[in-house]
Amino acid sequence: xxxxxxxxxxxxxxxxxxxxxxxxxxxxxxxxxxxxxxxxxxxxxxxxxxxxxxxxxxxxxxxxxxxxxxxxxxxxxxxxxxxxxxxxxxxxxxxxxxxxxxxxxxxxxxxxxxxxxxxxxxxxxxxxxxxxxxxxxxxxxxxxxxxxxxxxxxxxxxxxxxxxxxxxxxxxxxxxxxxxxxxxxxxxxxxxxxxxxxxxxxxxxxxxx
Amino acid sequence: xxxxxxxxxxxxxxxxxxxxxxxxxxxxxxxxxxxxxxxxxxxxxxxxxxxxxxxxxxxxxxxxxxxxxxxxxxxxxxxxxxxxxxxxxxxxxxxxxxxxxxxxxxxxxxxxxxxxxxxxxxxxxxxxxxxxxxxxxxxxxxxxxxxxxxxxxxxxxxxxxxxxxxxxxxxxxxxxxxxxxxxxxxxxxxxxxxxxxxxxxxxxxxxxx
DNA sequence: ATCACACTGTTAATTTATTCACAACAAATA
DNA sequence: TATTTGTTGTGAATAAATTAACAGTGTGAT
Numbered sequence: 163x164x165x166x167x168x169x170x171x172x173x174x175x176x177x178x179x180x181x182x183x184x185x186x187x188x189x190x191x192x193x194x195x196x197x198x199x200x201x202x203x204x205x206x207x208x209x210x211x212x213x214x215x216x217x218x219x220x221x222x223x224x225x226x227x228x229x230x231x232x233x234x235x236x237x238x239x240x241x242x243x244x245x246x247x248x249x250x251x252x253x254x255x256x257x258x259x260x261x262x263x264x265x266x267x268x269x270x271x272x273x274x275x276x277x278x279x280x281x282x283x284x285x286x287x288x289x290x291x292x293x294x295x296x297x298x299x300x301x302x303x304x305x306x307x308x309x310x311x312x313x314x315x316x317x318x319x320x321x322x323x324x325x326x327x328x329x330x331x332x333x334x335x336x337x338x339x340x341x342x343x344x345x346x347x348x349x350x351x352x353x354x355x356x357x358x359x360x361x362x363x364x365x366x367x368x369x370x371x
Numbered sequence: 372x373x374x375x376x377x378x379x380x381x382x383x384x385x386x387x388x389x390x391x392x393x394x395x396x397x398x399x400x401x402x403x404x405x406x407x408x409x410x411x412x413x414x415x416x417x418x419x420x421x422x423x424x425x426x427x428x429x430x431x432x433x434x435x436x437x438x439x440x441x442x443x444x445x446x447x448x449x450x451x452x453x454x455x456x457x458x459x460x461x462x463x464x465x466x467x468x469x470x471x472x473x474x475x476x477x478x479x480x481x482x483x484x485x486x487x488x489x490x491x492x493x494x495x496x497x498x499x500x501x502x503x504x505x506x507x508x509x510x511x512x513x514x515x516x517x518x519x520x521x522x523x524x525x526x527x528x529x530x531x532x533x534x535x536x537x538x539x540x541x542x543x544x545x546x547x548x549x550x551x552x553x554x555x556x557x558x559x560x561x562x563x564x565x566x567x568x569x570x571x572x573x574x575x576x577x578x579x580x
Numbered sequence: 581a582t583c584a585c586a587c588t589g590t591t592a593a594t595t596t597a598t599t600c601a602c603a604a605c606a607a608a609t610a
Numbered sequence: 611t612a613t614t615t616g617t618t619g620t621g622a623a624t625a626a627a628t629t630a631a632c633a634g635t636g637t638g639a640t
Contacts, residue, residue: 168627172573176566180548194587201550207629210589222587222635239569241576247568254467259564261463266548266565270572309572333575335567339389339475341410349575351567355468356475357385358562359456359544360448363479363518364381366542366558367450377597403617416599419619431617432606 167215174212175235177202182232183268194225240269244308244333248301249275250322251313252282252292255337259311260288270309274301295322302329309333316340376424383421384444386411391441392477403434449478453517453542457510458484459531460522461491461501464546468520469497479518483510504531511538518542525549 181201185193199209213220218234220226249256249272256275263272276295277283283294293301301307310331314322319340326334332348339354390410394402408418422429427443429435458465458481465484472481485504486492492503502510510516519540523531528549535543541557548563 166626167577169570169574170627172570173566176569176573180563180566181550196587203550205629206587208627211628214589220588222589223637225587239573241572244572244576247572254463254470258463258467259568262548262564263568267569270565270568309568309575311568332579333571335571339471341390341412347579349571349578351571351574353562353567354389355471356479357382357389358560359468359472359479359518359520360385360476361378361381362542362544362558362560363450363453363456364385364448365378365560366518367453368376369558370541370556375596379597405617414599415618417597420598423619429618430606431604431619432608432615434617 171212171215172239174202174204174208175215175239178209178212179232179235179239182228182235185228186232190228192224192227195220198226236269243306245270246305246307246309247272248298248307248310248326248331249290249313250277250295250298250310250326251315251337252277252279252287253313255313256311257287259313260290264288272311273305273307274298299325299329302326302331307331309335311335311337313337380421380424381448383411383413383417384424384448387418387421388441388444388448391437391444394437395441399437401433401436404429407435445478452515454479455514455516455518456481457507457516457519457535457540458499458522459486459504459507459519459535460524460546461486461488461496462522465520465522466496468522469499473497481520482514482516483507508534508538511535511540516540518544520544520546522546 178198181198195209196206199206202209216234216238218231220231247270249259252275260272260275272290275287275290275292276298277292278295280294282292285292308331310326310333312319312322312334316338319336319338320342323334323342323344327344327348334342334344334348334350335353336342336350337353337355339356341352342350344350387407390407404418405415408415411418425443425447427440429440456479458468461484469481469484481499484496484499484501485507486501487504489503491501494501517540519535519542521528521531521543525547528545528547529551532543532551532553536553536557543551543553543557543559544562545551545559546562546564548565550561551559553559
């Protein structure tokens, strides 16, 4: 690890990747940094600086080739051992994620979902088989899943996290408001929806005096 | 505006607020910076520095008084003219947000939701009346709502945003993957679920070599 | 063929965010 | 009462992120 990669740069690279996918689908072959930067709401300099992380080079005259830049970013952010994702909790959040994921990520795949409700168990929801939560450890180990999404109520989030980590999970996306206690090697990202709205409310008002 | 307030500081203050609410419910009266910092996953110095934004002071011996610190943060982040929130789109994401919001935010209230599906219109879902999307402009203007959550498919996100902004919305929390084109005074926060998982996958693997 | 142009990649400067280091302080103890 | 202890608040130092400045380059016009 020569220099630490910041969260913000990765967030932006992932955003560029998204935009490039759209551009590719529209049949656009080349793009300049100022065009792509505008779509991503960043400055052209920042975009070019971010791309320095990749070993990819554009041309002074035709800018970046959409397909190869896209591949370069995918190559950079994609680690094959983290391609499999597990989802825990099939309430509204869980289902929303499953629906969004349907084909939207080329790199990652939710290959198993878990719930404690036997009504949902053994059904295939949004293309993904649902298992009982008690089966999670064995399936996660067998399939060697490393990434998990927690979409369960606050009260069971820590318990679920402990179980997942014990089974080998090293990355958690946590939609519950609960702060998780995890070992140092586990990466956790928090996505509390209430906090998100509060942030928006603050800055919207702040911007307008 | 003497010095610009950063997004990160506000995110942390909102997190502290959350934790303090929990502590208050547990009947805890006082807390030291190192204890609160640990719960929020920040350093004690950073916490104390963040609190410098507030005009609140702890005591060298008993630390911070939970109830008054909580009030100080609420006071700082709460702007009464941004208390009303509208929700557009009552699919899984929309319903998830409604459920989470039930009582979880003292400061903000979702007072109207909108959908184009007449099956949902005029029903009360999770304590919130659902109106047809065509009624949004008049209701937003009448109730003077300034904040909106977009939970509609990518294909209609821009159209919905335009309509909301026209009606007076100045802050948007966007759960669709669509980047929005908005005037300078409108604040937008993006919460794409697929990008979130991709970020977690990257950093989980990165952390573990 | 030469020039002007518009772009990229990158070093240097600047701004922003975080961490260090320590004075000031209130309570508990001797 | 004097001393010790463990904390807060903050100026100064450091680290990180962003922006500015510009050299290098391929293309098309003259």
